[in-house]
Amino acid sequence: MFGSNGWRALGLSLALAPQALADICATLKQGGIDVEYPLTLDYSNDLTKYWSAACGDLKPTCIAAPSSAAEMAQVIKNLHDVETLFAVKSGGHMPNNGFASIQDGLLVSTKNLDQVDYNPDDHTAIIGPGLSWEEAQKGLDGTGRCVVGGRLGGVGIGGYMLGGKSSWLGV
Ligand SMILES: Cc1cc2nc3c(=O)[nH]c(=O)nc-3n(C[C@H](O)[C@H](O)[C@H](O)COP(=O)(O)OP(=O)(O)OC[C@H]3O[C@@H](n4cnc5c(N)ncnc54)[C@H](O)[C@@H]3O)c2cc1C
Structure with missing residues (x-):
C-alpha cells in the first residue's frame, strides 16, 4: 500500500x-x-x-x-x-x-481552589476562584469585613470575576 x-x-x-x-x-x-x-x-x-x-x-x-x-x-x-x-x-x-x-x-x-486567607495587616484577602460568594463571605466571618459580590450567594467567584458577570444587575 x-x-x-x-x-x-x-x-x-x-x-x-x-x-x-x-x-x-x-x-x-x-x-x-x-x-x-x-x-x-x-x-x-x-x-x-x-x-x-x-x-x-x-x-x-x-x-x-x-x-x-x-x-x-x-x-x-x-x-x-x-x-x-x-x-x-x-x-x-x-x-x-x-x-x-x-x-x-x-x-x-476550580472547586479545590477554595481558600480564604485574610491579612489583618493590610486588610486584603486572597480568595480562591472555586468558592461561591456565600462561602467567601463565611470565610471572612469574624474579621469585620465583607465582600461585594453576586446578588445570589451561589454565584461563583471565578466566573463572576473573570468569565463575565452581568454588572448591570447592580452589584
Ligand atoms: C441565578 C443567577 C443569579 C445571578 N446573579 C448575578 C448578580 O447578582 N450579579 C451579577 O453580576 N451576575 C449575576 N449572575 C451572572 C453570573 O455572575 C455569571 O453567570 C457568572 O459568570 C457566573 O460565575 P460562576 O463562577 O458561577 O459560573 P461558571 O459557570 O462556573 O463560569 C462562568 C464562565 O466563567 C468562566 N470561568 C470560571 N472560572 C474561571 C476562571 N477561574 N478563569 C477563567 N474563566 C473562568 C467559565 O469557563 C465560564 O465561561 C447570575 C447568574 C445566575 C444564573
Whole structure:
C-alpha cells in the first residue's frame, strides 16, 4: 500500500503531531492532580452543581480539580500538548452549554481552589476562584469585613470575576 518513503513520511508526521490522542486525564492523574471519572460519586456530584440542569447533562471525559496555582499551571501546560477540548468551571452559574460544561472533553473544576486567607495587616484577602460568594463571605466571618459580590450567594467567584458577570444587575 505504502512505499518505504510513504511509511517514513507517516512515521515522521506521527512523531511530530501533537499528542492528539493522548489521554490527558491519565496524564494529569499521574501528575498527582485530583481527577474524577464517570460512574464515581464525586464526578456525579459535580455535575449536579450547575444552575442550569442542561449544563449538568453534558458529560466530560473526566474532571480535573487542581488544588493549587502550580497544579492549575500543570493542567494548562498539559493542554498545550493535546487537541482536547476543555471548559473551566467555578460556581456553575453560567447558563450556556459548553461555557463551564463540556461533552467528551476535559472539565477543569476550580472547586479545590477554595481558600480564604485574610491579612489583618493590610486588610486584603486572597480568595480562591472555586468558592461561591456565600462561602467567601463565611470565610471572612469574624474579621469585620465583607465582600461585594453576586446578588445570589451561589454565584461563583471565578466566573463572576473573570468569565463575565452581568454588572448591570447592580452589584
Ligand atoms: C441565578 C443567577 C443569579 C445571578 N446573579 C448575578 C448578580 O447578582 N450579579 C451579577 O453580576 N451576575 C449575576 N449572575 C451572572 C453570573 O455572575 C455569571 O453567570 C457568572 O459568570 C457566573 O460565575 P460562576 O463562577 O458561577 O459560573 P461558571 O459557570 O462556573 O463560569 C462562568 C464562565 O466563567 C468562566 N470561568 C470560571 N472560572 C474561571 C476562571 N477561574 N478563569 C477563567 N474563566 C473562568 C467559565 O469557563 C465560564 O465561561 C447570575 C447568574 C445566575 C444564573
